[in-house]
Amino acid sequence: MKTDTPLLTDLYQLTMAAGYWKCGKAEQEAVFHLFFRKLPFAGGYAIAAGLGDVVKWLQGFRFARAELEYLATIPGRDGKPLFEPGFLDYLGAMKWQCDVTAIPEGTVVFPHEPLLRIQGPLIQAQLVETALLNIINFQTLIATKAARVCQAAQGEPVLEFGLRRAQGPDGAVMASRAAFIGGCASTSNVLAGMTHGIPVRGTHAHSWVMSFDTELEAFATYAEAMPNNCVFLVDTYDTVEGVRHAVEIGHRLRAQGHELAGIRLDSGDLAWLSTEARRILDEGGFPQANIVASNDLDEHLIESLKHQGAAINVWGVGTKLVTGGEQAALGGVYKLGAIRHENGEWEPKIKLSEQAVKVSNPGIQQVRRFTLNGEFRGDAIYDQETGCPAPTEIMHPADPQRSKIMPEAATHEDLLQPVFQRGQFVGEQPTLQEIQARTRHQLQHLHATVRRLQHPHEYPAGVEGSLAQKKLAMMAKAKSTPRL
Ligand SMILES: Nc1ncnc2c1ncn2[C@@H]1O[C@H](COP(=O)(O)OP(=O)(O)OP(=O)(O)O)[C@@H](O)[C@H]1O
Numbered sequence: 001m002k003t004d005t006p007l008l009t010d011l012y013q014l015t016m017a018a019g020y021w022k023c024g025k026a027e028q029e030a031v032f033h034l035f036f037r038k039l040p041f042a043g044g045y046a047i048a049a050g051l052g053d054v055v056k057w058l059q060g061f062r063f064a065r066a067e068l069e070y071l072a073t074i075p076g077r078d079g080k081p082l083f084e085p086g087f088l089d090y091l092g093a094m095k096w097q098c099d100v101t102a103i104p105e106g107t108v109v110f111p112h113e114p115l116l117r118i119q120g121p122l123i124q125a126q127l128v129e130t131a132l133l134n135i136i137n138f139q140t141l142i143a144t145k146a147a148r149v150c151q152a153a154q155g156e157p158v159l160e161f162g163l164r165r166a167q168g169p170d171g172a173v174m175a176s177r178a179a180f181i182g183g184c185a186s187t188s189n190v191l192a193g194m195t196h197g198i199p200v201r202g203t204h205a206h207s208w209v210m211s212f213d214t215e216l217e218a219f220a221t222y223a224e225a226m227p228n229n230c231v232f233l234v235d236t237y238d239t240v241e242g243v244r245h246a247v248e249i250g251h252r253l254r255a256q257g258h259e260l261a262g263i264r265l266d267s268g269d270l271a272w273l274s275t276e277a278r279r280i281l282d283e284g285g286f287p288q289a290n291i292v293a294s295n296d297l298d299e300h301l302i303e304s305l306k307h308q309g310a311a312i313n314v315w316g317v318g319t320k321l322v323t324g325g326e327q328a329a330l331g332g333v334y335k336l337g338a339i340r341h342e343n344g345e346w347e348p349k350i351k352l353s354e355q356a357v358k359v360s361n362p363g364i365q366q367v368r369r370f371t372l373n374g375e376f377r378g379d380a381i382y383d384q385e386t387g388c389p390a391p392t393e394i395m396h397p398a399d400p401q402r403s404k405i406m407p408e409a410a411t412h413e414d415l416l417q418p419v420f421q422r423g424q425f426v427g428e429q430p431t432l433q434e435i436q437a438r439t440r441h442q443l444q445h446l447h448a449t450v451r452r453l454q455h456p457h458e459y460p461a462g463v464e465g466s467l468a469q470k471k472l473a474m475m476a477k478a479k480s481t482p483r484l
């Protein structure tokens with residue numbers, strides 16, 4: 001499916017764009033921020049992902065003839081064309097010219113932190129909202145899930161097996177990419193391997209065993225055909241017997257100069273069966289053979305199996321990884337932070353809500369991360385126009401009564417980096433392997449209590465003091481100014 005088109009958007013972005021064009025606001029400079037309000041999986045962190053695909057999509061951002069012709073056919077409520085020809089001509093001549101700053105993929109991120117900041121003509125910054133949310137929300141969700149699954153596996157390889165149950169073909173490839181960023185060792189998805197250079201791995205299915213008269217014959221024939229890829233699925237009939245058959249064929253393989261790579265368990269009590277399998281493999285002369293397990297696994301089951309002393313050392317994880325499992329989507333949003341007037345002055349903007357946590361942060365935002373003794377100690381969301389004074393005090397996003405002062409001895413870095421300047425790509429293009437390494441390093445800088453899978457400590461990420469004051473003043477003013 002073709003997704004590299006500006007029509008990957010909600011219709012209302014185009015109707016607003018037509019409105020901005022008509023009323024003369026299209027070129028007014030604006031700043032938007034993309035952020036989420038709540039960490040997924042009731043976890044302590046999220047892993048930013050999707051920027052690489054955002055960059056590709058923005059590089060192809062132009063309305064070609066076929067797209068304009070289609071837009072011309074959309075009727076309004078009265079049956080007449082929804083869009084004026086003059087507006088479609090304007091879209092046809094439009095060239096991407098925004099500034100984009102973003103937090104690099106593989107960075108640990110927290111609620112309310114802008115993962116992306118888009119600054120440029122109002123009409124352009126508005127038109128890209130939906131696609132950016134689509135890409136970042138999904139990949140950040142899956143990279144985070146993968147990081148949690150890999151954390152539970154304690155450094156043992158996690159193989160991503162999700163293609164057959166992923167959310168459509170494109171969702172599957174994006175999920176494989178994000179899962180690799182989160183720490184997976186490989187994917188079974190061959191298209192993701194070709195598209196993104198992710199290592200591909202696989203075993204075989206029950207159908208292979210079922211297509212022969214006996215399991216032994218199935219393993220023997222597979223060993224002849226694929227001597228360098230022998231991980232036998234042992235649970236088609238009787239798992240313990242299956243492991244013995246794997247050992248028997250393992251000896252034949254060895255006699256021919258090859259080695260049994262391992263076995264795979266896909267049903268039954270994985271803790272008990274894996275320890276039995278380990279004993280049989282060791283006694284049979286295959287202490288190096290891997291024990292792969294699959295069957296509806298996620299971080300919680302893996303953690304439990306580890307506690308039970310399972311002898312599994314490779315984890316195949318599909319459905320619950322590539323779909324997000326218990327969490328179907330990350331609730332990332334895209335909000336206007338400021339708009340610039342003809343005199344060059346920025347006017348900060350705020351979106352009110354009954355819920356304090358849903359009131360948007362005004363201004364042109366940056367995120368400053370404080371590190372002390374190799375540990376991330378807190379993040380301050382600050383307004384780039386006013387800066388981030390030291391010592392830096394941060395306020396809890398949902399409760400301005402709760403605040404924390406960043407340690408003065410801490411070093412700091414600003415997380416949002418330039419990606420596009422006036423529409424030109426100026427960012428870095430790390431490989432997926434480099435992004436995966438970044439995830440690993442970033443997680444090492446988080447306190448273990450923040451990384452904990454269940455009931456983690458809340459990492460201090462908040463709004464810098466002076467921005468918080470400004471926000472409170474704007475909220476009070478907005479409430480007292482009738483706008484209806
Ligand atoms: N020791 C264990 N502790 C906790 N959960 C386990 C353990 N062993 C397996 N499970 C999980 O229990 C669930 C049920 O597994 P089980 O093999 O009994 O049923 P199943 O998936 O319906 O089997 P089949 O694939 O043969 O239809 C799976 O999610 C599996 O990963």
Ligand SMILES: O=P(O)(O)OC[C@H]1O[C@H](OP(=O)(O)OP(=O)(O)O)[C@H](O)[C@@H]1O
Pocket residue numbers: 161162164165205266294295296297316317318319320
């Ligand atoms: O369980 P997941 O985490 O999604 O991992 C992928 C699953 O896909 C395969 O099963 P298959 O499609 O053959 O069906 P099955 O569930 O009957 O084994 C494989 O044997 C795993 O069980």
Ligand SMILES: O=C(O)c1cccnc1
Pocket residue numbers: 161162188201202203204264294316318
């Ligand atoms: O290679 C495997 O073992 C595999 C691939 C996809 C889904 N389940 C298992």
